[in-house]
Amino acid sequence: MTRRRYELTDFEWSVIEPLLPNKSRGVARVDDRRVLNGILWRFRTGSPWADIPERYGPYTTCYNRFVRWRKACIWDRLLQAVSEAYDGDIIMIDSSYVRVHQHGANGKKGDQDDGCMGRSRGGLTTKIHALVDAEGGPIDLRLSAGQVHDSRPADDMLDIMRANTIILADKAYDSNAIRAKAKERGAWANIPPKRNRKASVTFSKWVYKQRNAVERFFNKIKQFRAIATRYEKNPLNFLAAIKLVAALVGIRSL
Structure with missing residues (x-):
């Protein structure tokens, strides 16, 4: 066949x-x-x-x-098995907006936040937060409402940091808390500083160029139309779908 x-x-x-x-x-x-x-x-x-x-x-x-x-927790176990292949010293974190289809929107007014839905410039959106390795393989995935700042889910997701880990992220993650957590664990947060940052920080543009792996990861999972647009009302089902697709992307990169 x-x-x-x-x-x-x-x-x-x-x-x-x-x-x-x-x-x-x-x-x-x-x-x-x-x-x-x-x-x-x-x-x-x-x-x-x-x-x-x-x-x-x-x-x-x-x-x-x-x-x-x-x-x-089968889809969690599948993603975990794929993420265990990670054995490098570079991790990168980012987020991506997903428009919520009218079929996925909660019917009751005021329920959006509970379903990881929120109002942003793009309308009713959900934000996918992804932590990937140097090859763009998935390590951790979270959901939030679209208006939630990127740094909020990052704290828990970056618990994986260990000594000599290099963290690549854009300016949205330039916070004192993230930099302090990295320093405490012997890691290096290679994050471009915001314009209003007064204290100087060490930043390598050459190393930062590798961050496109996380952007390629989002491009791959969004080839699945039910990931690029949210049709699921239940955020647990939507996150499970993302984990399944992300695990498949990770397997295909082996």
């Missing part, structure tokens, strides 16, 4: 399969690879769940298994 576009290659499946649940109760479940291909088809095209082609089985099976495995 010829592999269709968007579907997992044999190598990708060989990495993912051991991380999936291998025990099922009662009736044997539908083939995992087929269902996962259906889930990825949905995220790649941005189509409604109900439009998943019949060759991947009932769309309800794809949706229910995606949510069930999200609750079982």
Whole structure:
């Protein structure tokens, strides 16, 4: 059988399969690879769940298994397995806006913040925060409302810092707290200073050029239309989708 576009290659499946649940109760479940291909088809095209082609089985099976495995932390485990391949001394952090589709917007007024949605210049948006390695491989991912400042989620995400780590980030992350945390851990925050910064800081433009890896990471995950535009009302489902896609991007870079 010829592999269709968007579907997992044999190598990708060989990495993912051991991380999936291998025990099922009662009736044997539908083939995992087929269902996962259906889930990825949905995220790649941005189509409604109900439009998943019949060759991947009932769309309800794809949706229910995606949510069930999200609750079982399968997608977290997959991302963690990919991120463990990181063994370098350069990490980079950045964020990217995602427009919230009208189908993804919460119906009740005032609920946007709870769903990681907020008003910014682009309208109703969600912000994806990503921490990646020198090759653009995912390490950590978070969501926030669109108007949340980049430095707020960065504090927890940068806990991975260790001695001799180099942190690359743009001016939005130029805060005394981040620089102090890096210094305390023996790391170097190579972040361009804001214009209003009075104290001088060490900054290398040559090293900073490597920061485009995190921008390439966002470009890759946003090739999946359901990531580039948010259709999910539930922020946990949206973050799980990003983790699945990011893990796949990481596997393809191996």
